[in-house]
């Protein structure tokens with residue numbers, strides 16, 4: 001079986017130990033991934049430290065042009081990268097519809113776009129105060145070495161969200177992909193790394209112990225992490241000891257509220273993908289749906305028709321809309337939450353009974369008859385299951401939306417966008433979409449409130465997060 005390698009200090013490097021990466025659609029091992037030793041973590045950080053001053057002082061136009069070359073390299077290697085995403089993460093290669101929206105090709109295309117957009121952005125010096133006596137400017141400086149820890153749900157796209165703004169702002173990067181989806185990310189970095197000076201972009205691989213060794217390393221100046229709230233809290237504790245700035249994109253439990261008067265047919269497709277994008281394995285998927293009683297049955301019927309119509313299977317086969325759950329840990333979590341709901345008397349409208357066989361396939365599942373407090377409502381399922389809760393009073397729906405610790409995204413659906421936006425303003429979440437869900441955009445800041453994290457990614461605000469401000473204050 002092929003052993004993949006890390007990219008460190010401009011070279012491909014293996015490790016004494018390795019582990020298997022498994023195809024979630026077949027259960028078969030697809031390659032071996034190096035388990036980076038603590039010494040290799042230290043070497044990657046040292047390489048990034050050595051490369052950073054020259055990278056930061058390089059003319060901005062050159063860094064910008066290089067970012068453009070990275071975007072082109074992603075495009076040139078799109079087929080290879082998309083196949084790795086499908087084999088390793090599970091999302092269908094093509095997906096459905098003209099835009100092939102939820103598939104691996106979409107993820108690679110998003111990598112390209114999320115490289116081009118930060119490349120196009122600038123952080124000019126801001127004059128924040130000036131009078132006859134003084135002039136005060138804020139200059140943006142890179143942090144130095146950025147440690148990036150990525151998850152398994154969008155293994156290439158989220159890595160790109162972490163890498164590109166960091167590089168654009170003059171930092172160097174050491175990235176650790178998830179142990180569940182390392183190969184695709186290592187292949188991506190192999191492609192990109194060759195276009196950059198040695199040490200500017202490096203990887204280490206392994207599980208949480210390698211992530212901990214990286215984030216604890218004293219040579220790290222900034223940490224950016226996407227993953228669970230539990231791990232985010234551990235990283236925040238590590239960062240607190242050394243006062244290292246962090247960006248944390250953590251789990252969510254996004255509520256979606258359907259207001260009275262909404263046309264169920266008109267919103268069904270948007271709501272469906274809002275909940276089931278990437279088999280629900282998306283931080284900002286709708287994870288609990290609150291529907292006004294007057295529409296409850298109609299909305300459930302529309303969603304059920306869509307759920308039953310979506311072909312699910314090995315994403316390397318054409319025409320698949322849905323793939324497997326990425327790993328057994330997540331699959332078992334989904335099973336446990338649905339069984340808990342069933343045992344509590346909930347109605348399983350569709351799905352809920354996985355077929356035996358290879359692969360982590362779990363059917364798209366809608367569950368009704370639940371109330372706040374049920375585990376499936378209160379805990380992040382991060383999988384292909386949607387609890388649908390009926391409500392009678394919009395005030396109750398708002399209170400339900402706000403009662404949990406998570407605060408990543410939310411959505412409000414209604415016939416009157418202004419009225420829906422007024423409800424949206426009362427939801428405690430980093431982003432509240434109106435008549436759409438999960439509609440992220442590379443120019444629009446994205447991040448959580450409450451226990452869903454701190455800091456934002458994307459756009460000028462996200463780029464600023466990869467810098468620290470320095471005030472130059474001149475007496476006149």
Ligand SMILES: NC(=O)C1=CN([C@@H]2O[C@H](COP(=O)(O)OP(=O)(O)OC[C@H]3O[C@@H](n4cnc5c(N)ncnc54)[C@H](O)[C@@H]3O)[C@@H](O)[C@H]2O)C=CC1
Nearest residue numbers: 150151177178207208211212227228231234250251283382
């Ligand atoms: N917000 C998101 O995008 C994601 C959320 N999740 C949620 O997290 C749950 C658990 O999934 P996991 O893959 O176990 O997530 P996790 O948060 O443990 O892992 C994410 C990344 O952090 C690394 N990591 C783990 N422990 C670390 C430590 N102490 N220091 C530094 N890095 C560390 C992992 O190796 C991986 O690269 C899921 O059930 C899901 O609810 C999972 C993946 C993505």
Ligand SMILES: O=Cc1ccc(S(=O)(=O)O)cc1
Nearest residue numbers: 154281282283284285438440
């Ligand atoms: O459109 C794709 C999309 C939306 C959100 C996310 S996440 O919330 O960052 O996981 C990923 C992909």
